[in-house]
């Protein structure tokens with residue numbers, strides 16, 4: 628019996644990549660692997676994605692980990708560099724920073740580098756997180772193009788604030804601002820994350836940037852993974868390590884957070900918030916055991932959680948519970964918890980073993 632583990636279905640990953648390629652048409656694909664490849668294990672996922680044209684991460688440390696595990700594709704740093712001392716490291720490791728702010732432009736202009744860097748220019752078309760103001764984008768672009776430390780033309784990019792709801796007016800506003808710049812600058816462009824790529828509006832990207840969909844999770848609030856032709860990659864599991872009968876009126880766990888209204892049976896699974904399964908999952912979040920869904924009762928604790936089996940269940944010690952995966956969508960669990968699948972996947976703790984499998988087993 629094992630405590631908590633996650634199986635990572637590499638065939639599903641390869642399948643999702645093919646599906647996304649079809650949506651991308653002739654656009655190149657920048658596979659997004661930030662936050663430990665959304666919890667799926669950075670280096671191994673990168674190794675399996677050699678068919679992607681480039682890999683995107685948020686932090687320098689992630690990019691260096693990829694280089695030391697032998698990844699040779701271009702790597703894009705989605706937040707660029709944080710200070711000028713990083714620039715020689717970017718050159719040495721062939722990393723492409725996203726330039727999103729004036730301090731980066733100035734540091735790049737002042738640096739003395741052995742070789743120029745390929746760079747991306749991020750413009751803020753309405754999300755108001757990172758990116759240069761649209762009315763400064765042309766000036767930024769020209770300065771980058773003239774900078775000796777920049778190789779070739781910067782790639783123009785932007786990020787949508789409401790990609791998961793394609794009908795949002797905000798998206799159209801962002802598209803309009805972006806299109807005007809793209810037309811003027813005549814360089815490669817990139818807008819689409821997973822939701823935009825799989826949504827109905829076709830953007831004319833040279834580069835698409837899917838993250839979530841690669842892992843077989845639907846980025847669109849009103850579409851299931853299945854209906855998009857994707858296959859979930861992660862299956863989070865834990866063993867049943869105790870089964871007990873309790874009388875009506877008994878409480879479960881810390882603080883007696885849940886009280887039985889009938890004589891019933893309880894199973895304890897060896898997974899808790901120490902594994903990244905959220906403590907906020909209580910009272911009715913489903914867990915799948917032997918093909919049936921059972922509700923969590925009481926508080927999720929550090930290493931364990933309890934589910935109510937009822938009296939007619941055949942669940943035994945040693946059985947395996949699925950917390951999310953192909954038969955219990957992580958989208959559904961996220962809905963129960965008032966969060967998004969991204970957060971659940973990224974929070975899977977390092978102590979949860981990742982088992983890579985080449986089959987559906």
Ligand SMILES: *Cc1c(COP(=O)(O)O)cnc(C)c1O
Pocket residue numbers: 659661705786819820821822836837838839840846
């Ligand atoms: C995370 C990220 C993506 C990928 O988004 P998904 O919704 O996971 O597809 C794309 N572009 C940028 C700039 C990002 O930060």
